[in-house]
Amino acid sequence: MNLTLYVWRQEDRNDKGRLVQYEARDISRDVSFLEMLDIVNEGLVKKGDDPISFDSDCREGICGMCGQVVNGVAHGPRKKTTVCQLHMRHFKDGDTLYIEPFRARAFPVIKDLIVDRTAMEKIIESGGYISVHTGGVPDGNAVLIAKRDADAAMDAAECIGCGACIAACPNGSAMLFTAAKVSHLAMLPQGRIEAGSRVCVMTEEMLKQGFGNCSNHYECEAVCPKGIKVRFIAKLYREFIKAKGNL
Amino acid sequence: MMAVTGQFMILYVIAHVLGNYTIFAGAINAYAEGLRHWPYTIILWSSRTLLLISVFLHTWYGIILKLENRKAKPETYALTRYRSASLAGRTMVWSGLLIALFLIFHLLHFTFQVIEPGIAATAHPDALGRPDVLTMVVGSFQRAGIAALYVVGVLGLGLHLYHGIESSIQTEGLNNDRTLPVVVRTGMAISVVLFLMYAAIPVSILMGILK
Ligand code: HEM
Ligand code: FES
Numbered sequence: 336m337n338l339t340l341y342v343w344r345q346e347d348r349n350d351k352g353r354l355v356q357y358e359a360r361d362i363s364r365d366v367s368f369l370e371m372l373d374i375v376n377e378g379l380v381k382k383g384d385d386p387i388s389f390d391s392d393c394r395e396g397i398c399g400m401c402g403q404v405v406n407g408v409a410h411g412p413r414k415k416t417t418v419c420q421l422h423m424r425h426f427k428d429g430d431t432l433y434i435e436p437f438r439a440r441a442f443p444v445i446k447d448l449i450v451d452r453t454a455m456e457k458i459i460e461s462g463g464y465i466s467v468h469t470g471g472v473p474d475g476n477a478v479l480i481a482k483r484d485a486d487a488a489m490d491a492a493e494c495i496g497c498g499a500c501i502a503a504c505p506n507g508s509a510m511l512f513t514a515a516k517v518s519h520l521a522m523l524p525q526g527r528i529e530a531g532s533r534v535c536v537m538t539e540e541m542l543k544q545g546f547g548n549c550s551n552h553y554e555c556e557a558v559c560p561k562g563i564k565v566r567f568i569a570k571l572y573r574e575f576i577k578a579k580g581n582l
Numbered sequence: 583m584m585a586v587t588g589q590f591m592i593l594y595v596i597a598h599v600l601g602n603y604t605i606f607a608g609a610i611n612a613y614a615e616g617l618r619h620w621p622y623t624i625i626l627w628s629s630r631t632l633l634l635i636s637v638f639l640h641t642w643y644g645i646i647l648k649l650e651n652r653k654a655k656p657e658t659y660a661l662t663r664y665r666s667a668s669l670a671g672r673t674m675v676w677s678g679l680l681i682a683l684f685l686i687f688h689l690l691h692f693t694f695q696v697i698e699p700g701i702a703a704t705a706h707p708d709a710l711g712r713p714d715v716l717t718m719v720v721g722s723f724q725r726a727g728i729a730a731l732y733v734v735g736v737l738g739l740g741l742h743l744y745h746g747i748e749s750s751i752q753t754e755g756l757n758n759d760r761t762l763p764v765v766v767r768t769g770m771a772i773s774v775v776l777f778l779m780y781a782a783i784p785v786s787i788l789m790g791i792l793k
Binding site for chain 2: 550575
């Protein structure tokens with residue numbers, strides 16, 4: 336199949352950046368979106384041009400490294416799919432694709448489609464851990480956790496930290512990401528201990544890093560490649576109210 | 583803060599529309615008179631005070647929130663596709679500010695009664711010596727311009743609450759997966775009903791159904 340691409344090209348943080356048109360020729364329906372970009376890049380390198388820079392690592396949809404906005408939707412049109420796992424068969428021959436980096440004030444562009452997501456690390460550093468000694472791997476069923484809580488904690492833990500929620504949010508808010516981390520730890524006994532202080536410092540850090548506030552549009556849930564639900568944002572609010580009530 | 587002040591105002595607008603419906607029963611003058619007497623006057627003045635505080639806090643934080651959020655997303659995409667964000671949700675400040683403008687007009691109109699002094703209710707009591715609210719309201723809404731202004735004002739309210747009711751419940755953490763869609767739909771339904779109920783007053787007067 337043949338496609339017309341408009342790709343965001345930006346030299347470095349200070350460059351203004353612009354969309355540049357490329358033609359992708361003879362692309363197999365079975366390659367992934369990133370492989371399609373690899374093919375385009377091979378052509379660019381052969382011509383002596385600067386290839387398009389983009390992030391990726393596992394290409395299995397589990398590491399959270401990749402991420403671009405394709406035709407206005409973070410990770411492209413397919414639900415619950417990272418852009419590395421998005422196959423070209425989901426597009427039509429002759430399609431025009433706009434490919435842009437994840438945008439938010441907290442995500443400065445480093446080059447082309449690569450953005451600096453350090454701000455997300457800062458949120459984790461502020462409180463996304465537990466500081467109790469958990470010892471070695473406990474014996475099965477030594478620590479009893481209700482099935483419901485275990486399932487919910489696993490659902491929240493599925494977050495791969497790619498930043499699509501932030502890219503999709505009209506307010507550039509990192510609420511879904513933060514909520515997934517807060518909820519995941521708060522639902523397990525080892526994490527419960529620090530739940531109150533954690534929710535406070537993590538939300539504070541989120542705002543400090545320049546992320547916006549949540550106004551409940553739920554764009555984040557719609558693009559999340561792991562299907563993280565906004566119920567965790569409600570959970571974050573509950574934890575927050577509980578923590579403030581205890582002060 | 584947005585959620586709590588918003589919800590208080592929702593309670594008020596619900597009570598307010600129910601009160602206004604005494605006009606269909608021809609009893610609005612009695613209702614208005616009743617509100618000025620013990621013990622209802624306590625309810626009237628405490629809700630007015632809380633309301634005034636709510637409006638200020640809500641508007642103040644709403645605008646700050648909008649400015650912060652705009653700063654957090656300085657650039658938009660060449661192509662933007664919303665997957666779930668509604669128009670109502672994205673225009674909360676604008677529908678909010680429309681309500682604010684409308685509110686000012688509404689207060690000058692029916693509370694301070696300076697827009698149409700000729701039919702001001704307090705200055706022109708009815709046969710029983712009560713402020714003649716009925717004549718004032720009916721007289722006003724027989725003018726298409728005023729009726730249209732009110733419909734636009736309450737349309738702003740409807741839009742605001744179309745997103746606001748659901749949003750405030752989520753902000754208070756009262757949802758889960760199962761209840762969220764129900765809350766969303768209930769919020770939309772309440773906002774539509776409120777809009778229709780409010781709009782029905784000027785419309786029915788304009789059409790001559792209510793005299
Ligand atoms: C006076 C003019 C008003 C302005 C400027 C205003 C502004 C706003 C803004 C900007 C938001 C969105 C906050 C966000 O994006 O997260 C909002 C939310 C809301 N507003 Fe208003 N508003 C006004 C009047 C009202 C009135 C009269 C009511 C109720 C009858 C109301 C009920 C709500 C509710 C329930 C929310 C949702 C709160 C939440 O998400 O937690 N507002 N308002
Ligand atoms: S490259 Fe690892 S999730 Fe896409």
